[in-house]
Amino acid sequence: DSIANQIAAGEVVQRPASAVKELMENSIDAGGKNIRLIVKDAGKTLLQVIDDGMGMSPTDARMSLERHATSKIRKAEDLFELYTMGFRGEALASIAAVAQMELRTRKESDELGTCIVVEGSDIKRQEPVACDKGTSISVKNLFFNIPARRNFLKSNPVELKHIIDEFQRLSLAHPDLSFSMVQGDELVYDLPEGKLSQRIINLFGKAYQEQLAACQEETNMIKVTGYVGKPDFARKTRGEQFLFVNKRFIRSNYLHHAIMSAYEGLLPENSFPFYVLFIDIDPKHIDVNVHPTKTEIKFDDERAVYAVVRSAARQAIGSHNL
Ligand code: ADP
Numbered sequence: 614d615s616i617a618n619q620i621a622a623g624e625v626v627q628r629p630a631s632a633v634k635e636l637m638e639n640s641i642d643a644g645g646k647n648i649r650l651i652v653k654d655a656g657k658t659l660l661q662v663i664d665d666g667m668g669m670s671p672t673d674a675r676m677s678l679e680r681h682a683t684s685k686i687r688k689a690e691d692l693f694e695l696y697t698m699g700f701r702g703e704a705l706a707s708i709a710a711v712a713q714m715e716l717r718t719r720k721e722s723d724e725l726g727t728c729i730v731v732e733g734s735d736i737k738r739q740e741p742v743a744c745d746k747g748t749s750i751s752v753k754n755l756f757f758n759i760p761a762r763r764n765f766l767k768s769n770p771v772e773l774k775h776i777i778d779e780f781q782r783l784s785l786a787h788p789d790l791s792f793s794m795v796q797g798d799e800l801v802y803d804l805p806e807g808k809l810s811q812r813i814i815n816l817f818g819k820a821y822q823e824q825l826a827a828c829q830e831e832t833n834m835i836k837v838t839g840y841v842g843k844p845d846f847a848r849k850t851r852g853e854q855f856l857f858v859n860k861r862f863i864r865s866n867y868l869h870h871a872i873m874s875a876y877e878g879l880l881p882e883n884s885f886p887f888y889v890l891f892i893d894i895d896p897k898h899i900d901v902n903v904h905p906t907k908t909e910i911k912f913d914d915e916r917a918v919y920a921v922v923r924s925a926a927r928q929a930i931g932s933h934n935l
C-alpha cells in the first residue's frame with residue numbers, strides 16, 4: 614500500500630509547489646481567513662501552511678491522511694471543481710507518502726488539538742497538543758524516500774519561482790483573505806484582505822496602481838471581471854498574465870489571444886499586457902474531459918467566451934484611452 618501511495622503521490626506531488634497548492638487550497642476550503650506559507654530551501658527541506666480555519670477533530674485528522682478521505686461533498690454539477698482539483702481526497706495522503714509530515718490541528722470547540730507525525734505513510738505518533746484554532750501542516754524533506762524524485766528537483770531559484778507562482782495565483786483569486794509568505798527568515802509577502810486592485814499592488818508593486826483598467830462585462834452565459842494593464846504598461850516577459858475560471862487559475866492560449874487582440878496595435882513588438890481576469894461561468898458550459906493535474910479546460914462555446922473576454926478587455930482599454 615505504501616508503494617501504491619508513492620505512485621499516486623507522484624501524480625499529485627510533482628514538486629514542492631504542487632504540495633503548496635494542495636495545502637493552501639485545503640486552508641481556503643477550511644474557511645481560513647489568515648493563511649501563512651513558510652518555506653525553507655525552496656520547499657525542499659520545509660514547507661508549512663498555517664491557517665485559522667475550522668480545524669479537525671483528532672479522528673478526522675487521522676482520517677485525512679487516508680487515501681480517498683475527503684470531507685468535501687461531491688455534487689454532480691460540481692464536475693469542474695472535481696476535475697480541476699483532481700484526485701479528490703488524495704492530496705494529504707500523497708504528500709504524507711513522500712515526506713515527513715507534521716499535522717497540528719484544533720477545532721474551535723475543542724480545548725486541545727492533536728498532533729500527528731507521519732513519515733512516508735507511517736504514522737509515527739499522535740498526541741494531544743495545545744495549539745491555536747485551525748491547522749498547521751509542515752512537510753519536511755519532500756521525496757526523502759524517493760531519491761530519483763528528489764534528484765529530479767530543479768535548482769532552488771526555479772523551485773521557489775514555482776512556489777511563488779502558486780502563491781500569487783491563489784492570493785489573487787482570494788483577495789478577501791489575508792496571506793503571508795515567509796522564506797527563510799524573510800517575509801516575502803504580507804497581504805492583508807482587501808480589494809483585488811490592492812492585492813495586485815501588494816503583490817507586484819506600487820507602480821501598478823495607475824496602470825490598471827477595470828473590466829466588467831456580462832452575458833447570460835458568463836461574467837468577466839478583473840483588470841487589464843494599460844497599453845503603455847507593456848511587460849517584456851510572459852508570467853504576469855493571470856486568467857481564472859470560477860476562481861481557478863487556468864492556462865489558455867486561446868483566451869490569451871483574445872486579450873492580446875484587444876490591444877491590436879497598441880503594444881510594442883514582443884511585449885505582453887498585464888492582466889488578472891476572472892471568468893465566472895456555469896460549470897455545465899465547461900468540458901471537463903481534460904487531465905486533472907493540467908490547468909487547462911475547454912468551453913462548450915469557445916468562440917462566445919473569446920468574444921466576451923475580448924470585448925471586456927477592449928472596453929477597459931478603450932475607456933482609459935479617451
Ligand atoms: P480533499 O481536499 O480533496 O478533500 P485532501 O487530501 O486535500 O483531500 O484533504 C483531505 C481532507 O482533510 C479534507 O477533505 C479535509 O476534510 C481535511 N483537511 C485537509 N486540510 C485541512 C485544513 N487545512 N483544515 C481543515 N481540514 C483539512
Ligand code: MG
Nearest residue numbers: 635638639704
Ligand atoms: Mg485538498
